[in-house]
Amino acid sequence: MRYIDAFCHFSPPRYFDALVESPSGQKDIGKRVRGIPALYDLDLRLKVVDQFPDYTQVLSLGLPMVDRLWGPDKTPEMSKLANDGLAEVCAKHPDRFVGYTAVVPMNNPEAAAKEAERALKNGAHGVQLGTNVNGKAIDGPEFWPLYEVIEKSGKPILLHPARSREMIDYQGEAKSKYEICSVLGWPFETGVALSRFIFSKIMDTYPKLKIVSHHLGGVIPYLEGRVGHSFDQMGVRTSDEDYEGLRKSLKKRPFDYFKDFYADTAIEGARAPMLCGLDFFGADKVLFASDCPFDKEKGPGYIRSTIAVLESLDLKPADREKISYKNAQALFGVK
């Protein structure tokens, strides 16, 4: 079976150098990314890809997002550096890296729309966004020009959970205690961001916008009952906002928007959740992805285990092809 990995991470050389030189890069972040060579060492990365027959990757920059490393004056040029770097890597090895997504300077919304336009015109196959910008939501009106640009391009948004230390706030507590904010917080973050895209009316205003949620929709499929019935009753619990009015003004039932999102299979090789997520989104909306190289082996681990779990499922041949590579070809416009 052919596989196109829809969401995996790489840091092109000149961008990587700038990352580790940055103030944050000289501390924890730099230490962490340096510990995963397949994230920035092209030869090593090629070796990882070549372990698998008929397997290619669509490259996305690895966390952290640019807005976490530099201020709004610098993120436009750093985004361009990253995007042009990924374009270069793909141009050099089109038989392994069939495409890439662009990052944009989200702490400079005006520049973000411009860089999205430039990068997409330059051949980027999508735009990767973090679910928040240093704790700030990404559905505010300052970002709508960006969404207009992306919708017009026909390319998708790849939605990656961003640092969610703000998501866990017990009184007086260290916000990242026990790493719960990333282990549980990131999928929750994804669910929050998807919900906000809906209720802010971005999805109504830009109905052709396609969003691929990392980690198979975050928490959404497992909360199918709540996302259906509880959002149907929006407004019942709250009286200080007119949520009932908001819900009724949406073009669709809230639940239906969730079903219209895309989702990737990067769930660390778990099987029962894969069935749950596939049931929710359907074969037309699920894309194979590994989250390489963030596995224990720092390269091939999740590729191997995700392929294995997909091959263990009893899928119709046409659905298998869609999930494994055809949805990616259609969505990104790659081979």
Add this chain to the structure above:
Amino acid sequence: MRYIDAFCHFSPPRYFDALVESPSGQKDIGKRVRGIPALYDLDLRLKVVDQFPDYTQVLSLGLPMVDRLWGPDKTPEMSKLANDGLAEVCAKHPDRFVGYTAVVPMNNPEAAAKEAERALKNGAHGVQLGTNVNGKAIDGPEFWPLYEVIEKSGKPILLHPARSREMIDYQGEAKSKYEICSVLGWPFETGVALSRFIFSKIMDTYPKLKIVSHHLGGVIPYLEGRVGHSFDQMGVRTSDEDYEGLRKSLKKRPFDYFKDFYADTAIEGARAPMLCGLDFFGADKVLFASDCPFDKEKGPGYIRSTIAVLESLDLKPADREKISYKNAQALFGVK
């Protein structure tokens, strides 16, 4: 099939009167609970239960938790009022209400341990806890005497997600925007609390403690991959705490603690998530529950849909009995 509803809500008369008289009760909260008569009107509640053949309930107080309604001076007596009230209801109608759980004044930890002891001695079949106390975690040392009492009793904790407005904190944003904090936030909250029971070492210190997580484990089963692999790598992302040391000092692999929790089926009648949650916890650890009366019909809705989804599953007969009533009989010590 016999069904014992392990987690559903009722407010006994004198407690309900006090609730609606309270400062908070006179506002939103009172309005909301008054809108659900089967929550406090015993005759109506009996009619709901009698719609189903061979179906009984273990009663738990409805939200809000006492600590959200009164200060630490008052919550001890209000907890006693609630607990004695539920005892009374069960004594009157033992053929429909086979047992009840007690609440404790969590904003007065010393009194909480005392009330737990009193209520359990008085015949309560478990203790219901909210996942936080007005935003404060429930795993701090001030609560360990309470956990010692509960462990000694052999009765379970029923863990209910508590208000999680603190859980969503975007800069300058209303924390309950779009009701995401309850629709998505509550199951996330449950996952956070379960994680904290583990990493605080409460589960190692009180190994016989049994915890029933509402809504089929919150988000945990769907995040099986992360809860396994990512918690296995605890310490890799963080250098300001010795999480690797903490992880290694635990008696079990983090993942195994999650598998040892119990979980109820109150997920609004969703089917694919039910399969996912059952796969994670296993038939020995899952208990039928409806979350009655918080359905659209304000009474029988989730009872009906949860029974329907369970009956649609291909379960071994012994597993079906366990889930439907035998686990509840063993866990609560009820008929």
